[in-house]
Amino acid sequence: MEIIDAVWEKRNLGVVAKEINLAANDTLSDLEQLRGLDCEYAVARVPAGAIELMFQLEDMGYRYIETMFAVRHDLKNIGATLDRITKRFADSISYRRMADADLAELKRQLKLGVFHTDRVYVDPHFTKEQSAQRYMGWIADALENGYEPYKCMFKGKAVGFFVSRLKKDGNHGLFIGVYKEFEAAGFGTSVLAAQLRHAAEAGAKTLCGAVSSNNMSSLRMNLYLGGQITSARYVYVKHG
Numbered sequence: 001m002e003i004i005d006a007v008w009e010k011r012n013l014g015v016v017a018k019e020i021n022l023a024a025n026d027t028l029s030d031l032e033q034l035r036g037l038d039c040e041y042a043v044a045r046v047p048a049g050a051i052e053l054m055f056q057l058e059d060m061g062y063r064y065i066e067t068m069f070a071v072r073h074d075l076k077n078i079g080a081t082l083d084r085i086t087k088r089f090a091d092s093i094s095y096r097r098m099a100d101a102d103l104a105e106l107k108r109q110l111k112l113g114v115f116h117t118d119r120v121y122v123d124p125h126f127t128k129e130q131s132a133q134r135y136m137g138w139i140a141d142a143l144e145n146g147y148e149p150y151k152c153m154f155k156g157k158a159v160g161f162f163v164s165r166l167k168k169d170g171n172h173g174l175f176i177g178v179y180k181e182f183e184a185a186g187f188g189t190s191v192l193a194a195q196l197r198h199a200a201e202a203g204a205k206t207l208c209g210a211v212s213s214n215n216m217s218s219l220r221m222n223l224y225l226g227g228q229i230t231s232a233r234y235v236y237v238k239h240g
Contacts, residue, residue: 001026001033006043008141012134013126015040022046022053031056041125041239048232062236065119067213071227075171075200075207079193081226089186090193098149098161106149106161110135112180117215125239135175139163142174150198152191160191164199164207171199173209176218189221196225 002021009017018039022030024047031053034042044062046053058064079087098106110132115121121131143149147165151158160178164171173195178187199207208230211219223229 001030003033003037008137009041009134012137013041013120013130017041017043020044022050024050026050026053028052028056031060034060042237043119044236044238046234046236048234050234054234054236057236060238062238064234065123065214065237066235068233068235069211069213069219069229070231070233071209071211071219071222072230073196073199073207073222073225073227075196075205077226078196078200079225081224082189082193086189090190092154093159093187093190093194094153095150095162095194095198096153098151102151102158103149105158106139106151107136109161109177109179114177114180117212117218119212119214119235119237122214123237139175147174150195152187152194154187154190159185159187162191162195162198164195166199166202166204171202171204171207173199173207176209188217189224192218192221192225 001023004019006017006019009015016039018037020034020042022045044057045068046057079090082090113121113128113132115131115135118131120126120134121128139149142163147163149163150161152160152162158179159182162173163175164173176192176195178191196207211222
C-alpha cells in the first residue's frame with residue numbers, strides 16, 4: 001500500500017488530501033494504517049477483484065465513486081474499425097498545437113463543465129468551480145512536465161482538444177474533451193481519433209490513457225476505435 005500526500009489538491013480544491021494506492025497482495029490488517037488518517041479528503045484506489053479490501057474500506061466510511069479503466073491503443077490502422085461515414089467525419093478533423101489564446105479558451109471551457117463526469121464534479125462535497133480549478137491546476141502541472149495541448153479543428157472552428165506526451169514506451173494521453181457547444185454534435189470519436197493520429201505521427205507505437213466508468217460514452221469511443229482495457233481499479237473517497 002502506498003499513501004501519498006496529495007499537496008496539489010490543497011491548491012486545486014482547498015483541502016488537505018491523501019491518495020492511497022492499494023495492491024492486490026495488501027491485507028485487511030494493512031488497511032488499519034488508514035484509521036485516523038490526518039486529512040480532509042482521501043482517495044483510495046483498489047485493484048479490480050480485491051473484494052475484501054473493498055468491503056473493509058466501506059466499513060471504514062469510504063464510498064465508491066468510480067472505476068478507472070486503463071486503456072491502450074495499438075496505433076496501427078487507426079480508424080479501421082469505424083464505419084465509412086464516421087471515418088470520413090473523423091478524417092475531416094485536424095489538430096494544431098495551442099497558442100496562449102487557445103489555452104485561455106480551454107480554461108473558459110473547463111469553467112463551463114467540460115468534464116462533468118469527473119469524480120470531483122459529481123461529488124456533492126465539492127462545487128463545480130472546484131472541479132474546474134482542479135483541472136486548470138492539473139493541466140498547468142502537465143504542461144510544465146512535458147505534455148502538450150492541442151486543439152481539434154472542424155471547418156475552421158475549435159471543437160475540442162487533447163493533451164498528451166510522447167514517452168519512451170509510447171504516447172500517454174492525459175486529457176481529451178469536446179467543447180461545450182459541440183457536445184451533442186458527435187465529435188467525441190473524431191477528437192479521440194485525432195489524438196491517436198497525433199501519437200502515431202509523433203512516432204509512438206501505442207497510446208495509453210484512462211477512462212472513468214462515469215463516462216460511458218468515452219469508454220465506448222475508446223473501444224470503438226480499437227482500444228483495449230488493460231486493467232481496472234475501483235476508486236473510493238472519504239471526506240473529513
